[in-house]
Amino acid sequence: MTEPAVDITDLRFAWMAGRPVLDVARLLIPRGERVFLRGPSGSGKSTLLGVVGGVLPPQSGTVRVLGEDLGRLSASRRDALRADGIGFVFQMFNLLPYLSVVDNVILPARFSARRRERAGADLEGAARRLLAALGLGQPTLLARPVAELSIGQQQRVAAARALLGTPQLLIADEPTSALDADAREAFLALLMQECAVAGTTLLFVSHDTSLGRLFDRQLSLPEINRARPDAEAA
Amino acid sequence: MRLLPLAARSLWNRRVAAALTVFAIAVSVALLVGVQKLRTEARESFASTISGTDLIVGARSGPVNLLLYSVFRIGDPTANISWQSYQLVARHPDVAWTIPISLGDSHRGFRVVGTNGSYFEHYRFGDRRPLAFAAGGPFTDLHDAVVGAEVARALGYAIGDRITIAHGIGEGSFAEHDDQPFTIVGILERTGTPVDRSVHVSLEAITAIHEGWESGMRAPAIGARPGETAPADLTPTAITAFLVGLESRAAVFQMQRALNEYRGEALSAVMPGVALQQLWQVVGLADTALLLVAACVVLAGLIGMVTALLTSLNERRREMAILRSVGARPLHVFLLLEVESALLAAAGVVAGFVIAFGAMALAAPLLEQRFGLFVEVGAPTGYDLAIAAAVVGAGLLAGLLPAWRAYRNSLADGLSIRL
Numbered sequence: 001m002t003e004p005a006v007d008i009t010d011l012r013f014a015w016m017a018g019r020p021v022l023d024v025a026r027l028l029i030p031r032g033e034r035v036f037l038r039g040p041s042g043s044g045k046s047t048l049l050g051v052v053g054g055v056l057p058p059q060s061g062t063v064r065v066l067g068e069d070l071g072r073l074s075a076s077r078r079d080a081l082r083a084d085g086i087g088f089v090f091q092m093f094n095l096l097p098y099l100s101v102v103d104n105v106i107l108p109a110r111f112s113a114r115r116r117e118r119a120g121a122d123l124e125g126a127a128r129r130l131l132a133a134l135g136l137g138q139p140t141l142l143a144r145p146v147a148e149l150s151i152g153q154q155q156r157v158a159a160a161r162a163l164l165g166t167p168q169l170l171i172a173d174e175p176t177s178a179l180d181a182d183a184r185e186a187f188l189a190l191l192m193q194e195c196a197v198a199g200t201t202l203l204f205v206s207h208d209t210s211l212g213r214l215f216d217r218q219l220s221l222p223e224i225n226r227a228r229p230d231a232e233a234a
Numbered sequence: 235m236r237l238l239p240l241a242a243r244s245l246w247n248r249r250v251a252a253a254l255t256v257f258a259i260a261v262s263v264a265l266l267v268g269v270q271k272l273r274t275e276a277r278e279s280f281a282s283t284i285s286g287t288d289l290i291v292g293a294r295s296g297p298v299n300l301l302l303y304s305v306f307r308i309g310d311p312t313a314n315i316s317w318q319s320y321q322l323v324a325r326h327p328d329v330a331w332t333i334p335i336s337l338g339d340s341h342r343g344f345r346v347v348g349t350n351g352s353y354f355e356h357y358r359f360g361d362r363r364p365l366a367f368a369a370g371g372p373f374t375d376l377h378d379a380v381v382g383a384e385v386a387r388a389l390g391y392a393i394g395d396r397i398t399i400a401h402g403i404g405e406g407s408f409a410e411h412d413d414q415p416f417t418i419v420g421i422l423e424r425t426g427t428p429v430d431r432s433v434h435v436s437l438e439a440i441t442a443i444h445e446g447w448e449s450g451m452r453a454p455a456i457g458a459r460p461g462e463t464a465p466a467d468l469t470p471t472a473i474t475a476f477l478v479g480l481e482s483r484a485a486v487f488q489m490q491r492a493l494n495e496y497r498g499e500a501l502s503a504v505m506p507g508v509a510l511q512q513l514w515q516v517v518g519l520a521d522t523a524l525l526l527v528a529a530c531v532v533l534a535g536l537i538g539m540v541t542a543l544l545t546s547l548n549e550r551r552r553e554m555a556i557l558r559s560v561g562a563r564p565l566h567v568f569l570l571l572e573v574e575s576a577l578l579a580a581a582g583v584v585a586g587f588v589i590a591f592g593a594m595a596l597a598a599p600l601l602e603q604r605f606g607l608f609v610e611v612g613a614p615t616g617y618d619l620a621i622a623a624a625v626v627g628a629g630l631l632a633g634l635l636p637a638w639r640a641y642r643n644s645l646a647d648g649l650s651i652r653l
Contacts, residue, residue: 046650055558055648076563083561088649090559093552098247099240110236111561161560 087162115165259582575633
């Protein structure tokens with residue numbers, strides 16, 4: 001467990017030859033750290049998250065995530081690494097509308113035996129505990145179709161899902177940008193608290209620098225990315 | 235993994251479109267199952283028109299023609315055969331029984347069959363079922379008639395009713411043998427064969443009503459009248475055809491060859507099974523075409539399913555990205571779509587069977603009453619199950635296209651959600 005959560009050296013990635021989107025000399029995120037990555041649109045943010053999430057293969061350089069060298073893994077092993085070790089929260093519309101709140105939360109356990117094990121025999125109980133910890137304990141709320149929840153509530157359900165089965169890395173991509181200022185900090189506080197409880201590394205990506213002060217460390221993607229991708233290529 | 239509940243919930247979320255797709259498949263499957271069922275029953279009913287008869291003998295002609303006029307009572311006989319030839323065969327030691335058949339007259343559109351008591355004793359249909367009387371019994375008097383079930387139903391006849399027979403076999407107003415009315419003494423039970431549509435009288439009666447009609451129309455002032463003494467000899471000089479039952483089936487080929495090579499008269503002897511098969515090859519073309527059409531309708535139903543799934547894919551890109559983010563591989567996305575296709579096809583098959591068997595159960599009494607077609611609605615047969623498996627299999631095959639598209643989309647989209 002001493003290996004860093006994310007360890008990138010000389011990563012280059014281009015969608016089209018000769019027009020690199022990413023050129024990162026070094027990015028190191030130790031285990032348990034809570035990192036704020038400022039990434040305005042057009043900075044190569046989506047591509048970086050795709051590489052770290054194991055969806056895009058690194059084209060050159062080494063990308064080690066949770067101790068695994070992604071460049072040496074097959075696509076399906078990268079998918080397995082994501083399923084077992086990484087939770088995601090996106091900007092909005094994170095939930096499958098046809099599943100109940102609890103079923104949305106236990107979704108990762110359908111694809112990862114490890115997270116199913118770590119969540120315990122009582123999957124639904126684990127989901128309810130996480131939801132309650134994130135302030136969604138009321139049974140009436142859990143019985144509602146997910147589309148009827150407020151955006152703030154939906155984001156907390158997404159956070160509960162990303163945390164189910166204690167993944168070692170949680171990637172949050174603009175999870176607060178659809179929330180108003182008060183809800184934003186409240187959501188962030190809950191997310192950080194639960195990451196601390198689980199010992200989960202948090203990589204929080206946002207263009208909203210006002211949140212940066214709440215993190216262990218702040219990074220700026222435009223500064224670490226030597227490539228200058230166009231807005232549309234990001 | 236457990237993709238089945240996910241696929242089911244996702245489909246339920248799109249239930250109106252899914253229900254329409256299922257309905258389209260269900261209607262097509264019902265059509266296919268129904269056509270197949272009717273086809274089987276029609277073929278069985280057709281094949282069971284005559285059984286237990288070893289040979290059908292008539293004037294020289296093709297087997298199908300002979301079968302058509304002697305058994306199905308369709309079309310006209312080419313020629314008659316002499317009473318002497320018939321007697322020669324009937325008295326042959328290998329021959330167990332014969333049923334003479336004399337055609338040429340009609341009663342209000344129904345064929346009149348001149349025969350003898352052997353008809354009611356030896357004629358077999360279906361699974362060697364003998365003819366049975368719903369009322370009355372065989373003819374005993376010269377002017378007695380026995381009618382088939384359909385004749386009795388269509389014309390509302392009962393025992394004791396008097397009918398006249400027309401010369402010739404058209405529906406129109408021919409010369410009536412109205413000088414010699416017949417009395418109905420027997421009504422046969424329904425058989426689902428042309429027997430139902432026949433009026434049976436004795437050979438002697440046929441001779442009697444044609445006394446003096448040798449020119450084709452009535453000669454004045456001669457011929458037997460009811461109540462009058464019948465002419466001394468009413469033995470016919472000719473009949474149309476006869477059915478032969480042998481003592482031993484082993485002799486059938488020998489007897490057939492002997493009859494076909496008979497020098498006294500140009501005869502044809504055919505085995506009913508062979509002739510039925512030849513006839514079915516002609517009739518069966520139509521029903522194979524029908525089956526083909528039904529199969530094409532199933533194809534159209536499945537194309538509808540593919541269309542529905544393909545058009546849904548664009549609005550489901552977010553769903554796929556979410557699944558990818560929680561650990562689904564592109565293969566899972568592919569399988570999810572395949573499972574959805576399988577569910578849609580399977581639901582369509584089940585609904586189609588319910589529609590088909592329900593409709594057949596409702597229509598069975600009508601089919602039996604109107605067409606003498608006995609449709610047995612039992613458990614699905616092995617053939618039905620093969621149809622079900624084939625449709626689900628075709629559904630899976632058709633589902634490959636949307637599944638592949640979703641797979642490609644999810645590879646390209648990754649985790650980024652595009653609206």
